[in-house]
Amino acid sequence: MDPHSDELDDRPSFGQTTNQSVAMKTKGTVKRTFDKIKDAREKGDEDDDDNLSADKYIKIMPQQGVQNPLAMKMMMKMGFKEGSGLGKHSQGRREIVEASKQRGRRGLGHKVEGFEPADIEWDFEKEKIIMQEEVAWIPPSDGNIPSFEEMMSWKVIGEKKRTIDDETMFCNENILEHILLSKASVFDNLEGEEMRRARTKSNPYETIRGAFFLNRAAMKMANMDAMFDFMFTNPVDDHGVGGLQGDGDIFRPKNQEAFINFVLNNTDGKGVHFCMADGGFSVEGQENIQEILSKQLYLCQFLVALGITREGGHFVCKLFDLFTPFSVGLVYLMRLVFNQVCICKPVTSRPANSERYIVCKGLRPNKAPVLKYMDAINQDLCKLLTSVSTTDVNHIVPLQTLLDDEDFFTYIYNSNVKNLHEIRQSDVRKQCLERWQIPNEVRTAPIRQDPQSAFNDLVGESEQDILKHVPLELDRSNLDQIDSVYDYMCVVSGDSERTFMISCGKSVVFFWDRKVRKWKKPEQMRVDLPTKTLLEVEFVTELRGEGKGQRKVTTVHVMDALFLCGKDIRSRHFRERLDQLQKFVKAVHKETRSDLVRLVMPDVFKLEEAALIFDRLEMKLVKGSGSQPRLCFHSQTGNFYHPSGISFVKTVKDPWTMALSKKQQKKYWFNKRQPNSATFECHHDSIATFRDCKLTALRWTWSPGVRVHEDQNHHGDIHLSKEDFITFVQNKLK
Missing domain, CATH: 3.30.470.30 (DNA ligase/mRNA capping enzyme)
Structure with missing residues (x-):
C-alpha cells in the first residue's frame, strides 16, 4: 500500500472506526443492521405514523478533538502538522486514537453489529416514567355468540407454516421486520453478562425484580393486579392435578377434562373466581416463529380457563406475538365470552421482549359454544401438529369477520404497532411497590417463631x-x-x-x-x-x-x-x-x-x-x-x-339485643339502655x-x-x- 495514500489501514487496531453494514440471511429472514435501519430513516423510508423512531429522545454529541494544550505542544515539537500523519513522510494516522470500545472477552477489534454508535446521549427531559398505567379494553362485542356449527365453518386448514415474515395483516411491515431483526441478530451477539448489565442500566423498573416473591413472574401479576384495580386478589361473589395421563400435559383432551372436573368438583360446580395461565417452553433458535410454535399452547390455556372459571370470573394469560390470524382469532373468541378483554404489557415486563398479557374480565354465562369449538380445534391440532403432517389449522375465525369488526381490528393493529420506549434508570422501585400494594421487602428465608x-x-x-x-x-x-x-x-x-x-x-x-x-x-x-x-x-x-x-x-x-x-x-x-x-x-x-x-x-x-x-x-x-x-x-x-x-x-354485643317485629315479621336490633334505638339495620356497635x-x-x-x-x-x-x-x-x- 502506498504510504502517502489516503486509503485507511483497515487492521482492527489501527483502522479508522466505520459503521459497516452487513446483510445477513438466516433461516429465511433478511436481517438489517442498525446502520441500514438508520439510513432508511434518513431517506424517509420509515413510516412516521409507526412511531418507530426514538430520535426525539437522542442528542448527537459532537466529536471532541485534542483539547490538552501541553499534549499539542509536545506533538508540534515532534513535527506534527494538522491534517498530516506523524510519519517521516507525513504518513500514518491523521486522527487521534479513540478510546477502546472493547467489550468483554471478544477478539480485539471485533464489532457487534447494531451497537457501534457511541456519540449519542439520551435526553431524559423528554421522557416520563409511568407509574399509573392506563388500561385500554377491546371494545366489547354485541354479546351474540355464533352457534358451534357456524364456528366450525370458520376453520381453515392449509399448508403448515414455519415463517412469520409475511404476517402483516395485523401489524405494519416495517415494525415486524424490526422485531424479527432484534430477536434474531442484534441481541444474540451480546454476551450474557453484557446483556444483563445493559438491561439493568436501561430499564428503570429492573431493580424492582421480584421483591419478596419467588420470581419476577409473580411481580408481574402483582403489577397487573394493581393495573386492573386488584380484581385478581379481591374476587367478588356474584348475587394441582396431573390429569388422567399423569403427565400434566395440557394439550391432551383427557387431561383437560380431568382437570376441569377436578376444579369444578372442589368449587361446588361453580369454578374459580380468577384463573391465571403462564405456560411457555424454549424456542431457542426459532424465536421468530415463537407465536406459531405456541398456537396450541394459547388455545389449550384459553380452553381450560373457560372450563374452570365461574360466571363473572376473570382470566389472565401470558402471550407473545399476535401477528397470525390464528392467534388474533383466539382473542376474538375470548372477546365473545368475556365482558371486557385487554391486551397489556406491564412495566415489570422487560421492553426488549415480545411478552404481553391478555386480561379477560367478567365471564359471560353463554360460553358453551366457544368452549366446544375450542375443544374441536384442539382435537384437530393434536392430529395435525406432528412431524409427518404438512397441514395445519391456519384460521379459526374468517379473516373477513376480523376485518369487518373495525373496533376489534383497530385495537389489535394498534397494540402491535405501539412503541414501547425504554426509559431512564431511576429510583422507581419504592413508588411502584407502594402503588401495587407490595411490601418493599426482599425474599428471605421464613423466620420460624416459637408459637x-x-x-x-x-x-x-x-x-x-x-x-x-x-x-x-x-x-x-x-x-x-x-x-x-x-x-x-x-x-x-x-x-x-x-x-x-x-x-x-x-x-x-x-x-x-x-x-x-x-x-x-x-x-x-x-x-x-x-x-x-x-x-x-x-x-x-x-x-x-x-x-x-x-x-x-x-x-x-x-x-x-x-x-x-x-x-x-x-x-x-x-x-x-x-x-x-x-x-x-x-x-x-x-x-x-x-x-x-x-x-x-x-x-x-x-x-x-x-x-x-x-x-x-x-x-x-x-x-x-x-x-x-x-x-x-x-x-x-x-x-x-x-x-x-x-x-x-x-x-x-351488650347492651344491644335482637328481637322480632310482630308487625313486620322482621328482626331488628335495639340498645337496652337507649330508648328509641331500634333499627332494622345491624348497628356497628352491636x-x-x-x-x-x-x-x-x-x-x-x-x-x-x-x-x-x-x-x-x-x-x-x-x-x-x-x-x-x-x-x-x-x-x-x-
Missing part, C-alpha cells in the same frame, strides 16, 4: 385471657342466661376439647394445651396452614359407612377464626368470619394430599332453629364400641361423629367481636344421664333434657 411469640405478635398482650377462658355450663338453673334466642347461634361439638391452633408456616403448626398451658405440635397428624393463621378448632374423629366397612377419619373442625394468613378478622361479625373461614378452608384443602388432616367447617344453626339439631341425632353401632349403640350426629358431608354437646355463640363471643359463650354438655334422643335413658330431673331445651326456646319465640 407463643407468634401468638403474642398477633393478638397482643391484652387478649391473653382467651387462652384460659372456659365457657359457662348451661343447665336448668341458668337457662335464663339466654335473654333473646335471636342473639345466639349454636354448633354441635365433637368429643374433644375446643382449643386454638396457630401456624408459624406450612406444617409448623401448634395447638394450645390448656391443661399444661403450653403450645404443642399435633401428634400423629399433619396439618398445613399459611403462616400467621390463628383458629379456634376441635379435633374430631368422623366416621363413614356401616358395619365392617366403617372407616374413621381424623378431621379438624374449624369453629372460628382470629387471623387468616395474617389478616385480622376478629372485629368482623360472626357470620362474616364464618363466610371468610369457609373460603379459607376450601382454598387450603388439597384433595390429592391424603397425608394431610382435612379442615372441616361444622354445621352452624340459629338458636331459634335448634330443634333441627335433634333431627340429625341417631343411635348407631360404631366400631370399637361393642354391641352398645352410641349417639351420633350426621353432618352435611355424609359423615357422622360422636357429639359431646352444643356450644352457643352470642353474636350480639357486632360482637371474637373476644366478645369467646367470653360470653355457653355450653350445654351432654354428659351421661342427659337425654337428647328418645332411645337414651334419662336419669333424674337435675339434667337439662332435649324436651326442656326445646320448650324453653319455643317459649322465648312466643
Whole structure:
C-alpha cells in the first residue's frame, strides 16, 4: 500500500472506526443492521405514523478533538502538522486514537453489529416514567355468540407454516421486520453478562425484580393486579392435578377434562373466581416463529380457563406475538365470552421482549359454544401438529369477520404497532411497590417463631385471657342466661376439647394445651396452614359407612377464626368470619394430599332453629364400641361423629339485643339502655367481636344421664333434657 495514500489501514487496531453494514440471511429472514435501519430513516423510508423512531429522545454529541494544550505542544515539537500523519513522510494516522470500545472477552477489534454508535446521549427531559398505567379494553362485542356449527365453518386448514415474515395483516411491515431483526441478530451477539448489565442500566423498573416473591413472574401479576384495580386478589361473589395421563400435559383432551372436573368438583360446580395461565417452553433458535410454535399452547390455556372459571370470573394469560390470524382469532373468541378483554404489557415486563398479557374480565354465562369449538380445534391440532403432517389449522375465525369488526381490528393493529420506549434508570422501585400494594421487602428465608411469640405478635398482650377462658355450663338453673334466642347461634361439638391452633408456616403448626398451658405440635397428624393463621378448632374423629366397612377419619373442625394468613378478622361479625373461614378452608384443602388432616367447617344453626339439631341425632353401632349403640350426629358431608354437646355463640354485643317485629315479621336490633334505638339495620356497635363471643359463650354438655334422643335413658330431673331445651326456646319465640 502506498504510504502517502489516503486509503485507511483497515487492521482492527489501527483502522479508522466505520459503521459497516452487513446483510445477513438466516433461516429465511433478511436481517438489517442498525446502520441500514438508520439510513432508511434518513431517506424517509420509515413510516412516521409507526412511531418507530426514538430520535426525539437522542442528542448527537459532537466529536471532541485534542483539547490538552501541553499534549499539542509536545506533538508540534515532534513535527506534527494538522491534517498530516506523524510519519517521516507525513504518513500514518491523521486522527487521534479513540478510546477502546472493547467489550468483554471478544477478539480485539471485533464489532457487534447494531451497537457501534457511541456519540449519542439520551435526553431524559423528554421522557416520563409511568407509574399509573392506563388500561385500554377491546371494545366489547354485541354479546351474540355464533352457534358451534357456524364456528366450525370458520376453520381453515392449509399448508403448515414455519415463517412469520409475511404476517402483516395485523401489524405494519416495517415494525415486524424490526422485531424479527432484534430477536434474531442484534441481541444474540451480546454476551450474557453484557446483556444483563445493559438491561439493568436501561430499564428503570429492573431493580424492582421480584421483591419478596419467588420470581419476577409473580411481580408481574402483582403489577397487573394493581393495573386492573386488584380484581385478581379481591374476587367478588356474584348475587394441582396431573390429569388422567399423569403427565400434566395440557394439550391432551383427557387431561383437560380431568382437570376441569377436578376444579369444578372442589368449587361446588361453580369454578374459580380468577384463573391465571403462564405456560411457555424454549424456542431457542426459532424465536421468530415463537407465536406459531405456541398456537396450541394459547388455545389449550384459553380452553381450560373457560372450563374452570365461574360466571363473572376473570382470566389472565401470558402471550407473545399476535401477528397470525390464528392467534388474533383466539382473542376474538375470548372477546365473545368475556365482558371486557385487554391486551397489556406491564412495566415489570422487560421492553426488549415480545411478552404481553391478555386480561379477560367478567365471564359471560353463554360460553358453551366457544368452549366446544375450542375443544374441536384442539382435537384437530393434536392430529395435525406432528412431524409427518404438512397441514395445519391456519384460521379459526374468517379473516373477513376480523376485518369487518373495525373496533376489534383497530385495537389489535394498534397494540402491535405501539412503541414501547425504554426509559431512564431511576429510583422507581419504592413508588411502584407502594402503588401495587407490595411490601418493599426482599425474599428471605421464613423466620420460624416459637408459637407463643407468634401468638403474642398477633393478638397482643391484652387478649391473653382467651387462652384460659372456659365457657359457662348451661343447665336448668341458668337457662335464663339466654335473654333473646335471636342473639345466639349454636354448633354441635365433637368429643374433644375446643382449643386454638396457630401456624408459624406450612406444617409448623401448634395447638394450645390448656391443661399444661403450653403450645404443642399435633401428634400423629399433619396439618398445613399459611403462616400467621390463628383458629379456634376441635379435633374430631368422623366416621363413614356401616358395619365392617366403617372407616374413621381424623378431621379438624374449624369453629372460628382470629387471623387468616395474617389478616385480622376478629372485629368482623360472626357470620362474616364464618363466610371468610369457609373460603379459607376450601382454598387450603388439597384433595390429592391424603397425608394431610382435612379442615372441616361444622354445621352452624340459629338458636331459634335448634330443634333441627335433634333431627340429625341417631343411635348407631360404631366400631370399637361393642354391641352398645352410641349417639351420633350426621353432618352435611355424609359423615357422622360422636357429639359431646352444643356450644352457643352470642353474636350480639351488650347492651344491644335482637328481637322480632310482630308487625313486620322482621328482626331488628335495639340498645337496652337507649330508648328509641331500634333499627332494622345491624348497628356497628352491636357486632360482637371474637373476644366478645369467646367470653360470653355457653355450653350445654351432654354428659351421661342427659337425654337428647328418645332411645337414651334419662336419669333424674337435675339434667337439662332435649324436651326442656326445646320448650324453653319455643317459649322465648312466643
